[in-house]
Amino acid sequence: MTPVEDPRTDLSLDAGELEGAAGPPPDDLFKALASEKRRRLLAILTEQATISLDDLTDVLVGWEATDSGPAGPDEWARMKIELVHAHLPLLADTGLVVHDEAAGEVRLESVSDPIRDLLRFATEYERVVETGRSQPTDS
């Protein structure tokens, strides 16, 4: 097992790193994180900067299927609608995600390091709470 840095230490914030007004207002930022689907979406994008909307829908539907059982095309269509009409606009307004509708792609906005660290922390926090493990499964 490789030691993992304590994620909390990544969260020290030097005001200079935000480079002026580069960050979203706190309410917007924390609202973006206040939804399991959006956290999952952001976790996916921090590992894979660009993803097609269809692939993103696949991953979120599949992820949900691990909690709630098999999902079919109806669930898929609902998830895609929810993404396009709710989650992606909210994340775009917050300046975290770009939804390129013409290309059918979703990508992470270039965010400042502290924001990126916060997204990583949110992922790490969720992993600890959800799985009781402080790092990815070793195999």
Place this chain on the structure above:
Amino acid sequence: MTLGSILSEVAAEEKTVVVYSPDDTGEDLAERLATRNLHVDHRKIPSISADAFVVVRDGSRFRGALSLSDLLVFLSPPIHRPEDLDSVDAAYRALFELLDQTVFVTLDRRQLLATSREIEDRAWRTGRGRLHVGFQSVAAFEAQAGLYRDLAATTDVDVHVYVPAGAPSGYLDDAPLTAHTDVDEDLARYWFILFDGHGEAGLPDGQTLADDGTESAQSCALIAEATGPDRYRGVWTYDPDRVARAFEAVT
């Protein structure tokens, strides 16, 4: 329509299974799915979730998603299917639909027998409808003939047995079933067992097969051909249309 063309048709419908896992879980899945008509890809997901899942796609269409552990249960023969599909969740129905039409290429005799038993059990429980069964060998026929005799004698199922050439004559003479002894060469290549829960005769007055949503849920078929010693390729299906066409191919 022949049984062979049904096999080819199903073989052409390859689906893609994408395995998403935070680690190496499911890496051996390709091997397990090699017995099915499925192409397997792997992708990493963030490790918030401990559970691997799979997404099934048919060309560009999303067909279904389920956890890897659910998939492994469904892939183990004999096939398990809820008795009454109307009572199960729509998503489970979709799952059966998407895993239905997959060809297996490397089942052995034991697995085929287990699947045959599942279909026969269904015929026993339903108690009516049509069951048509054909054998690739005299030995298989001799081993199973008693079971079909009992089924025909005990239930209202209309049983047809396709007796392979060389089988001792008179084996089923006194059984209330139809024994076909002049099986043509094309048909004799297949191990098949076809069942539908209705048959036109079994329907209430005034009801046609088209109205009949519930009993067609009992339709199932196994069609296999030997490819080597104790090796078979074939398909099992719950698709009522495909089962109906298999009946047409043998009658």
